[in-house]
Amino acid sequence: MVWKTLCWEDVKEGQELPLVTRDITTTTVISCAIASLDFILLHHDREYAQQAGLKDIIVNTPTIYGFAGKYLTDWAGPEAELKEISLRLMMPCFPGDTMKMTGKATRKYIDTGQHLVDIEFTFAVPLGQNCTGKGTLALPTKESS
Amino acid sequence: MTPQRRYCKVDMNQTLYEELKALVGVEGPRLEALDEVCQPMIRHWCEAMQDANPLYTDQEYARSSKYGSTIAPPTMLLSWSMEPLWPPRKAPSGSLDQAIDRLDKAGFNQVIIAGSTQKYFKPLFPGDRVTFTYRVDDISPERQTALGKGYFVTTTFTYSNQKGELVGTQTLTMLKYHAGS
Numbered sequence: 001m002v003w004k005t006l007c008w009e010d011v012k013e014g015q016e017l018p019l020v021t022r023d024i025t026t027t028t029v030i031s032c033a034i035a036s037l038d039f040i041l042l043h044h045d046r047e048y049a050q051q052a053g054l055k056d057i058i059v060n061t062p063t064i065y066g067f068a069g070k071y072l073t074d075w076a077g078p079e080a081e082l083k084e085i086s087l088r089l090m091m092p093c094f095p096g097d098t099m100k101m102t103g104k105a106t107r108k109y110i111d112t113g114q115h116l117v118d119i120e121f122t123f124a125v126p127l128g129q130n131c132t133g134k135g136t137l138a139l140p141t142k143e144s145s
Numbered sequence: 146m147t148p149q150r151r152y153c154k155v156d157m158n159q160t161l162y163e164e165l166k167a168l169v170g171v172e173g174p175r176l177e178a179l180d181e182v183c184q185p186m187i188r189h190w191c192e193a194m195q196d197a198n199p200l201y202t203d204q205e206y207a208r209s210s211k212y213g214s215t216i217a218p219p220t221m222l223l224s225w226s227m228e229p230l231w232p233p234r235k236a237p238s239g240s241l242d243q244a245i246d247r248l249d250k251a252g253f254n255q256v257i258i259a260g261s262t263q264k265y266f267k268p269l270f271p272g273d274r275v276t277f278t279y280r281v282d283d284i285s286p287e288r289q290t291a292l293g294k295g296y297f298v299t300t301t302f303t304y305s306n307q308k309g310e311l312v313g314t315q316t317l318t319m320l321k322y323h324a325g326s
Contacts, residue, residue: 003199065222068220069194084263089258
């Protein structure tokens with residue numbers, strides 16, 4: 001597989017990122033929770049989640065980070081450096097949901113010598129928005145790559 | 146409810162809020178991650194997340210990259226500070242633990258994460274030893290939310306490597322609430 005990383009010059013403000021979907025299963029929720037060393041019952045014990053008023057176990061916050069990091073660097077390429085990701089978390093994501101990830105490059109700028117792009121993204125689930133977020137990536141330039 | 150009882154309740158919550166406010170800004174102890182940054186934990190994370198970024202798991206690709214080695218996915222940050230299932234960490238109780246304990250005892254025993262920001266300053270490499278500290282940045286007065294009455298607690302975790310270099314920060318805003326109140 002040949003890996004390519006976008007150059008900062010080639011990104012346009014307003015440019016949309018492709019739609020990416022991920023089918024969430026019970027295995028997804030639990031394997032991602034355990035990979036993030038999060039043993040909170042809401043992320044693996046269905047009976048407990050239901051007693052807490054949820055219909056099932058829910059995807060944890062570190063997993064949303066994992067998905068967001070992957071969404072951004074799958075688009076920009078491996079040499080794109082993640083600088084910041086902020087999330088506003090809303091509706092829960094359950095096994096059986098399909099998560100739909102969309103995003104847009106909203107700002108291009110240079111700060112302390114780094115060529116940066118801000119991406120605003122939304123991860124949607126059947127109940128509504130699971131989260132909205134903003135990620136900042138530093139990209140190589142035509143000169144540097 | 147009589148006016149007198151209502152007065153007592155407000156008074157109690159005022160005391161709780163004042164106790165909580167005293168914990169804001171108090172730096173917690175510096176703790177060491179339980180494991181050094183390592184390829185098996187990185188690979189396990191990538192397997193679960195389905196992240197094929199070759200900088201994380203492809204030795205050959207990573208060696209010829211600007212890093213000269215694989216790096217940990219930056220978004221793994223919080224994993225390095227998770228509490229073990231067993232045995233319990235023998236760490237002095239920090240301001241966050243005290244705030245959570247105080248809220249649990251007052252009946253605000255449920256928790257959800259409302260917002261979060263991660264900032265990444267330096268990559269982590271296999272073999273790195275992470276230390277971290279945390280501080281409660283803010284605690285809101287009692288708020289009525291859709292889930293029940295609760296308090297928003299904002300905490301920042303700060304992560305460093307073995308050279309004392311700042312690796313990243315994680316700011317979490319959690320709602321500690323009393324379900325259905």
